Amino acid sequence: MKLTDKIDLLMAEKGINKAVLSKHSEIPYSTIANFYEKGTDNVKLSTLKKLAKYFQVSLDYIADDDVEERNASSYAQEYGQYRTSDLMPLALNKKIPVVGVIQAGEPLLAEQNIIGFVELPSEFINDGGEYFGLRIIGNSMNLSRIFEGDIVIVRKQNYVENGEVAIVLVNGEDATVKKFYQSDTIVTLAPNSSDPTYAPRTYDLQKVPIAILGKVIKAIIDF
Numbered sequence: 088m089k090l091t092d093k094i095d096l097l098m099a100e101k102g103i104n105k106a107v108l109s110k111h112s113e114i115p116y117s118t119i120a121n122f123y124e125k126g127t128d129n130v131k132l133s134t135l136k137k138l139a140k141y142f143q144v145s146l147d148y149i150a151d152d153d154v155e156e157r158n159a160s161s162y163a164q165e166y167g168q169y170r171t172s173d174l175m176p177l178a179l180n181k182k183i184p185v186v187g188v189i190q191a192g193e194p195l196l197a198e199q200n201i202i203g204f205v206e207l208p209s210e211f212i213n214d215g216g217e218y219f220g221l222r223i224i225g226n227s228m229n230l231s232r233i234f235e236g237d238i239v240i241v242r243k244q245n246y247v248e249n250g251e252v253a254i255v256l257v258n259g260e261d262a263t264v265k266k267f268y269q270s271d272t273i274v275t276l277a278p279n280s281s282d283p284t285y286a287p288r289t290y291d292l293q294k295v296p297i298a299i300l301g302k303v304i305k306a307i308i309d310f
Contacts, residue, residue, distance in 0.1 A: 090122060090130065090149065090150075091122050093148070093149065094108075094119075094122065094138070097142045098145070099141075100142040100206060101144050101204045101205070102185065102204065102205050102238070105119050105120065108141070110142075111141060111176065111308070112137045112138060112141035113137060114137050116139070117122065126196065127255055131246060135149050135150050137158055140246050141207060147266055148299070170243050181206060181207050181208065181218075182204050182205075182206050183204060183205050183206065183207060183218050183240060184201045184203075184204055184219035184220065184224060185201065185202055185203045185204060185205055185219070185238055186200040186201055186202065186219055186220070186221055186222075187200060187202045187221075187222055188263055202222065205220055205240075205307060207240065212310060214242075216242045216243065216244070217242070217243040218240060218241065218242055219240075219243060220238045220239065220240050220241065220245065220253060220307070221238065221239050221241055221262065221264070222236070222237075222238055222260075223235055223236065223237045223239060223264060223306075224236070224283075226280055226281075226282060226285075227263075227264070227265065227278035227279075227280045227282070227285040228252065228264055228265070228278060228279050228280060229278060229279075229280050229282070230280055230281055231252060231279045231306075232304045232306060233252075233264065233303075234308070237306050237307060237308055238239040238306070239254070239264060239303045239305065239306050239307075240303070240304055240305040240306070240307065240308040241254050241300070241301035241302065241303055242301050242302045242304055243300065243301045244299070244301055244302055245298070245299050245300075247267050247299055247302045249267065249268045249269060250266055250267075250304070251266070251267060251302055251303075252264060252265070252266055252267075253265065253266075253267040253299050253300075253301065253303065254299070254300040254301045254302075254303065255267060255276060255297060255298065255299055255300065256297070256298040256300055257276070257290065257295065257296075257297055258295050258296055258297075259296065261274065262300060264303060265277055265278060266278075266279060267299065272291055272292040272293050273289060273290070273291060273292070274289070274290045274297050275287050275288070275290075276288050276290070276291060277290045277291075
């Protein structure tokens with residue numbers, strides 16, 4: 088398998104593109120683009136190491152066109168920087184649909200809403216619940232380590248405890264991610280942001296329909 092094929096496969100597993108790979112692996116975008124345009128015969132070892140570290144696979148898997156299996160042990164032994172457990176890929180066997188915009192009048196996981204998929208270990212979400220991912224817009228929850236462009240993994244449910252982070256649909260508008268609080272018929276959606284322009288919003292359920300779509304359980308950084 089060629090290096091570019093492996094990169095395509097690994098990016099597909101993470102649900103990322105070349106720009107995101109460049110940003111988080113600290114490999115210049117022009118270098119990644121050259122893989123596809125000019126071939127990979129002269130790729131620097133330092134670049135291969137960054138790819139292996141970012142994708143949590145062995146250097147052998149990245150560097151050797153004949154290596155199909157991902158075996159982290161040789162990388163860990165040779166460079167001594169990472170434990171084998173740090174480099175082994177997760178057992179990705181539960182596919183989670185990722186949606187972009189959620190609006191009233193459309194099923195949550197309608198085809199037009201789904202923008203991709205992520206995979207998580209089945210043991211991470213083995214409670215029998217239904218899960219979906221949602222791409223975040225804005226930085227209203229950055230102090231909860233949820234940033235614009237990130238994907239949050241959400242357990243689909245119509246209730247949360249006060250103070251939990253939820254995906255909420257307000258008055259049929261696009262979904263928002265906020266800390267949820269309710270007292271009688273009053274709901275407060277509170278940001279957790281370093282940006283003071285984000286302020287809590289309070290709604291009267293007798294006047295504004297509020298629908299809880301799910302509880303946020305995990306954030307995946309800018310995938």
